[in-house]
Amino acid sequence: MPTSPASPSADTPDAALSAVDPTAEVAERIRYLDEVMAEIDAEVRRRRASGDLPAGLERELDELFLEFSPVGLQGRARLRETLSLVDGSAYIDIAVPTESNKAVGAYIKRVIRKALGWYMGFIVAQVVKFAWSVSRMLHVVVDHIEILEATVDANRSVDLPTALLPSAVPGSAWWAPAAVDALRSAPGRVVVGDCGDGSLVEALIAEGIDAYGVDPSDIALEPALMRGVDVRGEGVLHHLDVVATEALAGVALTGSVQWLRPIERERLIELLSTRLVVDGIVVLHSTSPESWAASTSPVVRDLAPGRPLHAETWAHLLVASGFSVSTVLAGGGDRSLAHVTAGSADADTLNAAIDTINARLLGVSEYLVVAVRVR
């Protein structure tokens, strides 16, 4: 059974808040809540299996919950239950209640019911037929959705363990000054994808650039949120999807852009070429494939859905989608082996071998590509 996270001991909320690391505190809160809810779910399953509540009564109580819930929020687990509500309401009863507080009232109601019975019956029979057809169609749709969901689930990759990913502090990275320089001329709003602690967003704002950030990790964003930076808990692909056409003047990409699936990479480039204005700027930072292979945790490498590309490949993809590549910078430390001194025996052979090793395994560890949308 989990124990509750330590309560702040300070007397005032502000003092209590200043005493804790917000990122660690959020992570601890989420972990604790997840554990408690997992225990409650296990208890629910145990009680349900015990059959201590008559099935009919339990269904009735659950239908009561569904009755007051927005259908769109109920999730896939509720799909079948919601469908059973549709089935249950597809029949329309024409036997209108005729009870009344007044004696004559009941008589009049019975007369009206009898007089209109043939008419109502004709209409209602058609409505019920239509409702049942719709219900049958919904069953077919739900069957197909469940097959599709099972297929998607089977192909879903494991989430990357965030603890093994380098913490994102892009504002102090080697490429940050070059990114700020490149985006200085952006004619409008600039978004930083995987903005982490918000430091690059702040660096851009400090230079007068109208910037904001997105990052899928609420935990990573917490310091930025505490400082009042405009950052949002969204992945960059999803965010670009909810941005209007040509609404952005610049996009800075780092982090997850390195391990996108091929289909996601294709989608990213398509979004960049529609969400950016003409003359809009893309700044893309990535680890080189060689450095990724040599320096990334084996677990991350094995579980990552995609692999980093070479700078040349990103440049090729961007140019093919209407961008002009203006700059490619190498950085992040050069891990190349040095040549042996010329003139020694076999020096040329050794240096040729070193060049091959550098090119295939070592060399620059990271790069920055800057491109401008030209069409």
Place this chain on the structure above:
Amino acid sequence: MKLVFVTPRYGTEVIGGAETAARMLAERLCQRDGWEVEVLTSCALDHLTWENSEPAGTSMLNGVTVQRFPTASPRTLDYFDLDGRLRIAPESGTLAETRKWVSLNGPMCPGLVDAVAATDADVIACYPYLFATTVDAIAVAKVPVVLHPAAHDEPALYFSAFRRSFRHLDGLVYHTMAERDLMEDVFRVGARPQVVLGLGVNEPAGGGRPGGEILGLGDRPYLCYLGRVDEHKGCGMLADYFAQYKARRGGDLAMAMVGPVSSEAPDHPDIVVTGTVSEADKWDILGGAQVMVTPSAYESFSLVVLEAWTLGVPVLVNGACAATMEHCQRSGGGLWFDSYRSFEATVDRLTGDASLRSGLGEAGRAYTARNYLWPSIIDRYTEFLEGIVARGRSTTVQSPRLDLHDGGTPYRRQGGGHD
């Protein structure tokens, strides 16, 4: 800095969530040095009839200058005909049809729209999205406009009239991240300056009486529901679930339902329905509760959840409600249920584990202190508005106003009320 709020109705008599939120913001912002706040609104308090019940002209309300303008016409039955038709397939309504819907939804206040066009304010804040005053203000404003949508996932949100109108927004202010996600999905406004602001919580103002004494429960432990006792708020479901819980689990746990009763009050020996109580009693009852329960699935913000947390009281919310779930998941201050079984197991766990209650309550208290105390809310709001003013109006093109529709049979309200 001068800010003008544009709201369809305004006043202490108006109980609607969005309008109350606008008033709370206006009243606190006008106390901030260097800020002048004015409200442009209609003479109506009833959003179903738009009857001009207040005098036109300028008045002061709690430090805020309020300018009222008469509505050009009451709501007519034409609105309900068109609404019924468009609701079935809201996205297929034409621009002309949906703009007509907005004008029939009202309130149509030509004088208010003229005042927006001529205002000397630095920035305009429209609140909420659904009304003609908002669409017309965005159309004619010459200074930056921010929108507080107060949006729910409802058919009208998908009308093309709003999509067209919101292209000309300069910023958005949301109650919750869930509302932001909804607006971004529907309107593709992700790149617009925005802030998830929420609302501030007042300082607890209890009278020092034990809640159990006020309720006549003595020392019995109790759950507490706070708000309008209404079927649509999930109160009927909560009462049924609690009755079932008592039948199965027994014990001395009771439940208080505190607030005005608009549906039939639950009748159960362990449920105390108080009706409207004083502010002091409200805080005392809340403070004495083991858990505050919010059964509604349709909250856009839920101030009462934050009020419970200011007292360190944990909450139990409806798992289908995006707003209250967001509060719980971000804060770690509450649990949720999505069936009778999970209600029963969660109530068992909460009532039987004082350490859990204390941990959740403290997490909620810290979350509220960090995000929802008025001074920090106003700081974030003014900082956001200053950024909007610095960017300036994003469009110089003025859009056409909504057309006035003459005639039609006026709608007559069945019974009173302004909420």
